[in-house]
Amino acid sequence: MLDIPVDSWYEAVSLRHSQRKYSGEVPSDEVTARIDKVCNEFKPFPGARAVLVREPANDVFKGAVGQYFFKVTEAPYYIAFIANMNAPNIQAITGYLGEGVILEATALGLNTCWVGGFFRRESVMKQIDLQNDERVLAITPIGYSKEAADRVGVSSKQYRRKILDKLIVSGEVDDIKWAKSALEAAKIAPSAANRQPWRFQINDGSITVSSNSKREGFGVSRRLDCGIAMLHIELGALATGVNGNWEFLEFPDIAIYKVS
Numbered sequence: 001m002l003d004i005p006v007d008s009w010y011e012a013v014s015l016r017h018s019q020r021k022y023s024g025e026v027p028s029d030e031v032t033a034r035i036d037k038v039c040n041e042f043k044p045f046p047g048a049r050a051v052l053v054r055e056p057a058n059d060v061f062k063g064a065v066g067q068y069f070f071k072v073t074e075a076p077y078y079i080a081f082i083a084n085m086n087a088p089n090i091q092a093i094t095g096y097l098g099e100g101v102i103l104e105a106t107a108l109g110l111n112t113c114w115v116g117g118f119f120r121r122e123s124v125m126k127q128i129d130l131q132n133d134e135r136v137l138a139i140t141p142i143g144y145s146k147e148a149a150d151r152v153g154v155s156s157k158q159y160r161r162k163i164l165d166k167l168i169v170s171g172e173v174d175d176i177k178w179a180k181s182a183l184e185a186a187k188i189a190p191s192a193a194n195r196q197p198w199r200f201q202i203n204d205g206s207i208t209v210s211s212n213s214k215r216e217g218f219g220v221s222r223r224l225d226c227g228i229a230m231l232h233i234e235l236g237a238l239a240t241g242v243n244g245n246w247e248f249l250e251f252p253d254i255a256i257y258k259v260s
């Protein structure tokens with residue numbers, strides 16, 4: 001079991017952005033081994049797992065048009081995020097786990113892009129073995145951006161995000177250092193089509209994450225997006241030295257982070 005490397009993942013929160021055009025360059029053996037390690041050892045909750053596929057992924061990504069969906073090209077490798085569909089809270093758990101892997105990749109200087117809708121499941125399933133109850137919920141290419149300016153640590157892309165006031169449905173963060181740090185990190189989390197479905201309630205010593213709708217959309221559950229935001233919340237809190245624990249809740253609530 002891997003403990004969260006707080007400093008490097010917290011830093012990666014603001015370095016990560018989605019990249020769809022890759023150079024084809026293969027990561028070094030050392031970097032690949034680090035990715036394999038996080039896939040094998042980051043098991044925060046039961047039911048989800050990540051598998052690194054060391055094969056070019058051109059055939060796996062579908063083309064699409066629009067502001068948020070471009071075909072991913074020339075990625076040397078990809079990672080599949082696999083869910084046991086019988087496990088409770090599996091969508092949020094897969095988001096949380098997948099984002100951990102993505103932040104580790106980012107910390108290693110690799111570009112990534114969550115892809116939940118536009119990939120060929122049949123092609124992925126030819127390259128990995130799934131158990132009966134398992135489903136690939138999303139994948140990410142990993143590699144280096146084709147454009148040097150878009151590489152991790154070089155790019156200064158601005159995040160197009162809602163302001164915190166629009167995401168907080170009750171409570172205030174102004175005077176609470178850990179909660180402010182947690183929500184600033186959650187705010188810039190990635191979500192399908194940048195829909196930012198997470199809403200937050202702040203109470204004494206806790207943050208509750210809820211989904212703004214029960215609908216799916218783009219073939220991706222909003223619970224998965226919220227699971228990604230959960231990891232960002234935890235990293236934001238840990239970065240201020242505050243520990244806590246997650247308890248899962250009844251949908252459309254997702255989970256509550258209670259400071260310990």
Ligand SMILES: Cc1cc2nc3c(=O)[nH]c(=O)nc-3n(C[C@H](O)[C@H](O)[C@H](O)COP(=O)(O)O)c2cc1C
Pocket residue numbers: 016017018019020068069070071113114115116117118119138159188189190191192193194220224225228
């Ligand atoms: C669960 C999930 C699924 C996504 N699916 C796709 C996809 O199918 N195709 C794509 O091009 N981008 C996809 N994205 C990337 C989002 O469009 C992107 O994260 C969002 O626009 C925010 O931009 P940023 O990641 O650069 O901050 C997905 C993101 C998430 C979190």
